[in-house]
Amino acid sequence: MRYMNPGYVSWLERNTALAVQEETGNPYAKASFYVTKEKTCVYRLNLEKELYIKASLWLYSTSSTYTSCYIGAGTGYFSGVVFNKRDSDKWKAGYANSAWNIGCNVVREAEVKDNALNEILLHFDGEKIEAFVNGTCVLDRSWTNKDIDLVIFSDEGKGHWSNLIISDEPIDIREHVIELPVTLADVTMAEQEDGGYSSNKAGQILQYVLDAETLIKKYGEDSLVTGIGFQAEKAYRNGDLLTRLEEYLQAEDGTEQNIGSMSLPTTDGQVILGLSAEDITLADMADKKLGYRSS
The missing domain is CATH 2.60.120.200 (Jelly Rolls)
Structure with missing residues (x-):
């Protein structure tokens, strides 16, 4: 946890x-x-x-x-x-x-x-x-x-x-939670008028490019990433067909690493949070993409 x-x-x-x-x-x-x-x-x-x-x-x-x-x-x-x-x-x-x-x-x-x-x-x-x-x-x-x-x-x-x-695992007192800039790279969900996205079929994705280089310049490529967190504003479901968002990291060669999932609430406007514990360096995150997949 x-x-x-x-x-x-x-x-x-x-x-x-x-x-x-x-x-x-x-x-x-x-x-x-x-x-x-x-x-x-x-x-x-x-x-x-x-x-x-x-x-x-x-x-x-x-x-x-x-x-x-x-x-x-x-x-x-x-x-x-x-x-x-x-x-x-x-x-x-x-x-x-x-x-x-x-x-x-x-x-x-x-x-x-x-x-x-x-x-x-x-x-x-x-x-x-x-x-x-x-x-x-x-x-x-x-x-x-x-x-x-x-x-x-x-x-x-x-x-x-x-x-x-x-x-429930040891924390180094020097750890800080830092925002990682991202840019939308690929999407198969439908874009809505308000700028949000909707999915009506399992497997549809939102995929982002991670700007790890910005953090590498500031903190060094050997800085340890001890966890990755995701926030989805106004994420919810309006039925029982799709109930979760799966989260993954995709390497440059297309290999995917599943890093967690989060349940979708039924209440419009609910903020949900997905978190996963990791143990990689900032250099390991360079050239990777972050994705959400409906399921």
Whole structure:
């Protein structure tokens, strides 16, 4: 299982956040969000398996008065990481107590950066919770809860969240979700007046050329691709003949690699998301095409 979100509100399981679309807050994808304390739950999690959660938080030094940002499993004792700031003081990070204040026994003082991304990693193994801020462990305690809400909050202009990754396999704290430019290359579906596409027969495709070269120039050809995600706006079905979209990568020689599928809902306007875990480099993605096939 691997969930990845560069910072889009519409990709959250519980759409309670407010969107921010600017490079400040997330220079990787120009998308981030904030969540007020009244609507904090963004994802429901089951901890039967080992689980890792990664997120990035851009903290603003201009914040005045007392303010805080938080990410964790619910809002109880020792449940996550809180960032606090008062007036002109610097931001501080630690574990959260019931008041969501910094705990008094921080394992080590974490370096917190103003006007920059701070990287947070949570790890649950069924017996304990670990939390890291910019590579420094700030929480390491027993934890046996199974069903939890992933709670995130911050106020606008004080802290913006992005790069949300949830996985049952280890996550490198340096991982970021980056948009990959694509260009439509081949289509056998019917184009609609609104610019969308419809399919009335299994096997019809939408195929795109991946612009991996743009990312190679910026990040290097050896950068590891740990997952691929797809968003389809207003994807739905109006019958039972076609119920899924299959996703594949096609090599230059025509060889196809199936990388996942997603069920089509019956509700018009529904946003669906397909995700797959990969382990290839950016160089491996050069000259490949991405396709959707109705089934």
